[in-house]
Amino acid sequence: MAEKSFKYVILGGGVSAGYAAREFAKQGVKPGELAIISKEAVAPYERPALSKAYLFPEGTARLPGFHVCVGSGGERLLPEWYPEKGISLILSTEIVKADLPSKTLISAAGETFKYETLIIATGSTVIKLSDFGVQGADAKNILYLREIDDADKLVEAIKEKKNGKAVIVGGGYIGLELSAALRINNIDVSMVYPEPWCMPRLFTSGIAAFYEGYYAKKGVKIIKGTVAVGFDAHDNGEVKAVKLKDGRVLEADIVVVGVGGRPLITLFKGQVEEEKGGIKADGFFKTSVPDVYAVGDVATFPLKLYNEIRRVEHVDHARKSAEQAVKAIFAREQGKSIDEYDYLPYFYSRAFDLSWQFYGDNVGDTVLFGDSSPDSSTHKFGSYWIKDGKVVGAFLESGTPEENKAIAKVARVQPPADSLDELAKEGLTFACKI
Ligand code: FDA
Ligand code: NAD
Numbered sequence: 001m002a003e004k005s006f007k008y009v010i011l012g013g014g015v016s017a018g019y020a021a022r023e024f025a026k027q028g029v030k031p032g033e034l035a036i037i038s039k040e041a042v043a044p045y046e047r048p049a050l051s052k053a054y055l056f057p058e059g060t061a062r063l064p065g066f067h068v069c070v071g072s073g074g075e076r077l078l079p080e081w082y083p084e085k086g087i088s089l090i091l092s093t094e095i096v097k098a099d100l101p102s103k104t105l106i107s108a109a110g111e112t113f114k115y116e117t118l119i120i121a122t123g124s125t126v127i128k129l130s131d132f133g134v135q136g137a138d139a140k141n142i143l144y145l146r147e148i149d150d151a152d153k154l155v156e157a158i159k160e161k162k163n164g165k166a167v168i169v170g171g172g173y174i175g176l177e178l179s180a181a182l183r184i185n186n187i188d189v190s191m192v193y194p195e196p197w198c199m200p201r202l203f204t205s206g207i208a209a210f211y212e213g214y215y216a217k218k219g220v221k222i223i224k225g226t227v228a229v230g231f232d233a234h235d236n237g238e239v240k241a242v243k244l245k246d247g248r249v250l251e252a253d254i255v256v257v258g259v260g261g262r263p264l265i266t267l268f269k270g271q272v273e274e275e276k277g278g279i280k281a282d283g284f285f286k287t288s289v290p291d292v293y294a295v296g297d298v299a300t301f302p303l304k305l306y307n308e309i310r311r312v313e314h315v316d317h318a319r320k321s322a323e324q325a326v327k328a329i330f331a332r333e334q335g336k337s338i339d340e341y342d343y344l345p346y347f348y349s350r351a352f353d354l355s356w357q358f359y360g361d362n363v364g365d366t367v368l369f370g371d372s373s374p375d376s377s378t379h380k381f382g383s384y385w386i387k388d389g390k391v392v393g394a395f396l397e398s399g400t401p402e403e404n405k406a407i408a409k410v411a412r413v414q415p416p417a418d419s420l421d422e423l424a425k426e427g428l429t430f431a432c433k434i
Pocket of ligand 2: 051124169170171172173174175177192193194195198199200226227228257258259260261313314315347348349350
């Protein structure tokens, strides 16, 4: 089979790939030099839409509406943009073998791709319940969400099981966003997760209490402190019930599982240095292998602000790390230098009519401010994290754009906070005056 050669190859066609492509174009990539190879059948899009407007009964998002780079207010890169720029968008092509020493990638169909410089942007995959042997986990309508094909299956199931029952397994991002999306579709929703409160990786018990109360008001039943240990199916193979470790059995027409992601790095095992479950990269997203870069979910990189090595599974970092890598590649070619990546962690979520943003680091003491009662009319409340007398992290629900900018600034500037009580009393005012 024919061999194709490119100066640059981006492996993966998700968020990072799309933002990298835009940066390549800005930097003046020449026609024929760049290829994006993706196992998805569509051009890069804003993945966050899949757990939100893609599933809404009204105001539904569909491609081409959310191709990159609309998610950050940029120009939308329609599928035709790539050929117009002389960029080869090679879709529905899964790479099954990567040989970094010979700079070769091989697809499932046997095509060979050669590169001079490679950007690994393979993102994450879902952790499946079958990965840890949960009985009956391969029943029909037990669904996961990572790519647009998964979202289409969900849309189909929602249509087919109108007014039916869903069990959401997991209390993280997918759990919270999908419970809301299914509820908006008038599905009867129960959520199950092992921890004492939802989103424990980020939320304090105080923050979580608001969301759990709010979800309960919307009719979502929350079952904490237990896990799904098995599933029953109908004769046609469709899921019928979820068996919990605490002995309870929940009826279900649809099950959505969101028990975490895993970076897709197996292709490169033993060929590149790893750290903290990802591919080790420097502040320019260069890996331990010459001419190989890693960006987005797969990259473990120096978080300069905290003098730590971290991996981040969020869209803002996917966009920015991709841009940084491409800038670094061009700077190197031109014998120039650019500043090291200096990232301020930024995570957000939206569900029902709620919308929160978080900036910084969630370590140290915490204070809750504002009206965090689920019955509040404004839903405006937040939290600060304080370490070594400085505010290092800030969370805000229902902030205005200016207020969100203010909490971002707090997390970046890390102002001192002498008294936690004072900080709690001042609340958002503290951020707005920084
Ligand atoms: P991404 O997953 O975007 O892209 C990877 C690409 O590589 C995919 O196209 C995949 O098919 C392809 N690929 C992988 N292996 C391959 C192979 N061997 N051959 C060819 N192609 C291959 N974050 C946030 O901050 N706010 C939010 O609201 C959300 N919402 C959200 C919803 C949902 C449903 C998900 C799944 C994730 C989010 N996220 C999020 C997280 C965010 O979307 C995620 O961090 C970025 O998409 C990561 O970008 P990457 O480019 O690294 O991977
Ligand atoms: P997550 O890590 O946010 O949450 C996983 C949850 O499942 C945790 O609460 C965990 O304890 C729980 N869990 C683990 N094992 C379980 C079990 N056996 N039974 C029940 N619960 C179990 O992961 P996710 O929600 O699956 O999200 C997957 C990926 O998608 C992540 O990378 C995430 O960052 C990304 N994502 C992000 C957003 C956002 O930023 N708004 C939205 C959707 C998805």
